[in-house]
Every structure is written in C-alpha cells, then in structure tokens.
Amino acid sequence: MELIDAYVAEVGRRLPEKQRADIEREIRSMIEDTLEDESAAQGRPIDEEMLVMLLKRLGSPEKMAASYAPPAYLVGPALYPSYLFSLKLVLGIVIAAGTLGLVIATAASGLDAQSPFQALEALGKGFFGLINAGLQVVGVMTVVFAAIQRYSPNLKPPAISEDFDPRKLKTAPAPTAEPFSAVGLSLDIVLTIVALVAFNFYQRFIGIYYFSDGEWQVVPVLTAAFFAYVPLMSLLWTLEAILKGSVLAAGGWSLLTKWLQIGLKVLSLGMIYILLSGPDLAAVPTEAIINPGTPEFPAQLNFWINQGLRISLGIALVVSAIETVVNAVKLLLNPGQATPETRNS
Amino acid sequence: MEQDDVVNNILQELRRGAIVLAVLGLLKEEKYGYAILKDLSDQGLEVDQGTLYPLLRRLETQGLLESRWKLEEARPRRYYVISAGGQAALPALAAEMKKISQIVESILA
Numbered sequence: 001m002e003l004i005d006a007y008v009a010e011v012g013r014r015l016p017e018k019q020r021a022d023i024e025r026e027i028r029s030m031i032e033d034t035l036e037d038e039s040a041a042q043g044r045p046i047d048e049e050m051l052v053m054l055l056k057r058l059g060s061p062e063k064m065a066a067s068y069a070p071p072a073y074l075v076g077p078a079l080y081p082s083y084l085f086s087l088k089l090v091l092g093i094v095i096a097a098g099t100l101g102l103v104i105a106t107a108a109s110g111l112d113a114q115s116p117f118q119a120l121e122a123l124g125k126g127f128f129g130l131i132n133a134g135l136q137v138v139g140v141m142t143v144v145f146a147a148i149q150r151y152s153p154n155l156k157p158p159a160i161s162e163d164f165d166p167r168k169l170k171t172a173p174a175p176t177a178e179p180f181s182a183v184g185l186s187l188d189i190v191l192t193i194v195a196l197v198a199f200n201f202y203q204r205f206i207g208i209y210y211f212s213d214g215e216w217q218v219v220p221v222l223t224a225a226f227f228a229y230v231p232l233m234s235l236l237w238t239l240e241a242i243l244k245g246s247v248l249a250a251g252g253w254s255l256l257t258k259w260l261q262i263g264l265k266v267l268s269l270g271m272i273y274i275l276l277s278g279p280d281l282a283a284v285p286t287e288a289i290i291n292p293g294t295p296e297f298p299a300q301l302n303f304w305i306n307q308g309l310r311i312s313l314g315i316a317l318v319v320s321a322i323e324t325v326v327n328a329v330k331l332l333l334n335p336g337q338a339t340p341e342t343r344n345s
Numbered sequence: 346m347e348q349d350d351v352v353n354n355i356l357q358e359l360r361r362g363a364i365v366l367a368v369l370g371l372l373k374e375e376k377y378g379y380a381i382l383k384d385l386s387d388q389g390l391e392v393d394q395g396t397l398y399p400l401l402r403r404l405e406t407q408g409l410l411e412s413r414w415k416l417e418e419a420r421p422r423r424y425y426v427i428s429a430g431g432q433a434a435l436p437a438l439a440a441e442m443k444k445i446s447q448i449v450e451s452i453l454a
Contacts (some may be wrong), residue, residue: 013422023402025414025421025423026378026423027398027399028381029377029378029421029422029423030378030394030398033377033378033379034379034394037379037383057393058393058394058395059395062396063395067395067396067398067399068399068402178407186442213386321439
C-alpha cells in the first residue's frame with residue numbers, strides 16, 4: 001500500500017525529529033488496524049477505495065501532524081516577556097544614539113552642502129540609516145532569542161507568585177476621553193526634530209524657491225532678527241520632544257505630563273508674543289525682485305509681508321491662549337479627563 | 346464563525362475532559378489504540394483517531410499512562426496501560442467530574 005507510506009511520510013515530515021519514527025509507526029499501525037476492522041465489517045478485502053476513504057476521514061497530513069506536534073514558537077511564552085523588554089531597551093538605545101548621530105551628521109553635512117538638495121539627501125540618508133539600524137536590531141534580537149528557544153525547549157514561564165497582594169498594584173493611569181495616539185505623538189516628535197535640524201543647520205535654505213537658469217534658486221526671506229530667536233524656540237521644541245517622548249514611553253498622558261504640556265504651551269505663547277512685538281521677521285532682498293515697478297515697491301512688499309505675519313501670529317496667539325486656558329480649567333475641574341489639546345498638540 | 350462551528354467547538358471542549366477520564370478508566374488493563382477507540386465507541390463515546398492517539402501520548406508524557414510495543418499478527422502495536430501515577434490520580438479526577446456533572450445538572454434543571 002504505497003498510499004499508506006506516502007501519507008505516513010507526509011505526516012512525519014511535519015513532526016519533530018525526535019518523535020518522528022515513533023509516531024509514524026503508531027499512525028501506520030492505527031491505519032492498518034482500522035482497515036482490517038472495516039474490511040471485516042464490509043465483508044470485502046482491503047482495497048484502495050477503502051484506504052482513500054479512511055485517509056480522508058483522518059484528515060490531511062498537515063492536520064494529523066498538527067494534532068501531535070506542540071505549538072511551534074519562534075520565541076515561546078516563557079521567553080517572550082524578556083524578549084520584548086530587551087528589544088525595547090536595545091531599540092531605545094540604538095534609536096536615541098542614532099538620532100543624536102543623525103543630528104550631528106546632518107548638521108556637519110548641512111554646513112558643507114552646496115545646495116539644499118545635497119543637504120536633503122544627507123538628511124534622507126541619515127533617516128534611512130536609522131530605520132536600517134532599527135530593523136537590524138529587531139532581526140538580531142529575534143535570532144538570538146529564537147536560538148535560545150531552540151536549544152532550551154524546556155524553558156518554563158516564570159512561576160506565578162502565590163503571595164499576590166492586590167494593594168501593591170500600581171495605580172492605573174487616569175482614564176482618557178479619547179484613545180491615546182502613539183502614531184500622532186511619534187509624528188509630532190519627528191516633525192519637531194526636523195524643525196530643530198532645519199532652523200539650526202539649514203537656515204540659508206529656508207526661503208522662497210524658484211526655477212531659473214536651469215536650476216532651483218532660493219531667496220532667503222527670514223531676517224537675522226528672526227534667527228536670533230531660534231535658540232529659544234529650539235529650547236522649547238526640545239522640551240516638547242522630550243515630554244512627548246516620555247509620554248510615548250509611559251504609554252499615555254499622566255496628570256503631571258498634562259500640566260507640563262500646559263506649562264510648555266504658556267511658554268510658547270510667550271515666544272509668540274516676543275516674535276509679535278519684536279522687529280520685522282521677514283524681508284525679501286531688493287535684488288531678488290526682478291521687476292520692482294516703482295522704487296518704493298520692495299519696501300511696500302516687505303511691509304505687507306510683515307503685517308501679514310503679525311496678523312497670523314496675533315490670531316495664533318489669541319486662539320492658542322483661549323485653548324490653553326480652557327484646557328487648564330478643564331484639568332483643574334476634572335483631573336482625570338484629558339482633552340485633545342493636552343494629549344496630542 | 347458560524348453558530349454550528351461555535352457549538353461544535355464547545356462540544357469538543359466538553360468531551361475533551363471526559364475522554365481523559367474514560368481513557369484512564371478503560372486502561373486498567375492493557376489495550377492498543379484502535380481497541381481503545383472501539384471500546385469508547387461501544388460505550389457511546391465517539392472519538393476520532395486524530396484526537397485519541399495524540400491524547401494517549403500526552404497522558405504518557407504526563408506520567409498517567411505507560412506504553413510498550415508488542416508484535417502481534419506480524420504487526421507491531423503499541424499497548425497502553427494506566428501507570429501508578431494515573432491510578433493514584435484517577436479517584437480524585439473521577440470525583441471532580443461527578444461533582445461538576447451534578448452542579449451543572451442542578452443549574453440546568
């Protein structure tokens with residue numbers, strides 16, 4: 001009966017090597033016993049049709065093997081908590097070190113870059129390098145833990161403590177009105193880092209772009225007065241990135257981080273007020289205006305650009321101030337209730 | 346998942362515990378796999394091969410059964426019998442099953 005050999009071999013191929021021969025022998029014995037019994041019951045000799053019907057009833061080799069084999073894990077339940085903890089730890093270190101390296105490297109290349117595209121290319125390479133490093137860490141850690149799992153198959157999950165004291169449980173974080181958005185926070189952090197790098201190291205590439213003489217030209221529009229505020233803005237952005245990073249690591253907003261966020265919002269309002277009340281922030285160089293029309297046009301243009309900027313900043317100041325006050329009052333009245341503003345902005 | 350699948354899955358779970366006890370009870374004397382299957386069927390407990398044979402191996406690994414290969418009618422057969430550990434555990438398991446049965450019966454009454 002070649003079909004029996006083929007079926008048993010197909011099942012065996014899917015079984016652990018140590019048990020394979022024994023289980024194969026048992027399945028063969030079971031098939032032969034069943035066929036013998038059916039042959040007697042039906043009053044006819046064993047034939048291929050009878051065997052095919054039996055094998056169909058037993059199920060595919062995959063199904064039969066699955067009923068014998070224990071669940072296969074790359075990293076099993078005993079190791080999984082350690083795997084996850086180690087992965088988060090190492091990944092966190094690599095990403096933190098990589099981000100720092102990226103900022104330093106892009107700063108250096110930004111200073112050397114001859115065009116904004118070279119600078120952008122350097123930044124892009126840095127980001128891809130960081131993603132690559134992260135993926136390598138995940139890969140290596142998984143291989144290491146899979147190897148431990150493979151060669152220590154009898155590992156058991158940590159024993160469950162019998163002297164559990166419910167009073168020692170950590171206080172659960174205050175419930176939030178809306179789901180905590182890790183993606184939104186991560187995006188905020190990335191954008192903040194991009195702004196930090198751009199305003200600190202690529203100042204000469206911030207401006208109006210136009211295509212002329214076969215290549216892209218840039219006209220810087222922000223004044224030296226604006227860039228004088230960049231260190232202060234950078235400090236605020238850095239604090240905001242650190243705060244959001246800590247919220248991300250903690251898995252949600254706490255009362256403390258919500259208040260810190262409101263504090264940062266108040267400092268940002270102060271920053272906007274300083275920008276609003278200080279000298280002009282933008283100036284289009286006269287030489288960049290190809291067809292000025294009248295001699296007064298450049299000055300008029302700059303006046304209206306700055307007026308527009310001041311109106312925009314004024315609106316932002318008022319809206320942001322109202323939001324901050326509303327959020328602070330809400331938080332005072334109901335500390336467990338988060339608002340979208342304190343969560344993701 | 347269809348309702349029938351849900352009911353079938355629950356039925357399988359219900360049977361699983363009962364099969365363990367029935368097998369331990371049957372194996373006070375040595376039997377091979379197919380004979381156990383037939384005995385269970387004769388008693389009204391239908392179990393498929395894909396469930397019974399892996400269960401026998403699992404109970405042996407847990408120390409509740411013992412087994413040995415015997416050559417009969419020019420064919421090797423694996424014979425199982427309850428172990429000393431299985432004999433010690435059986436009364437408590439049977440008592441618990443009886444208790445559960447009575448409780449469920451009284452709830453459903």
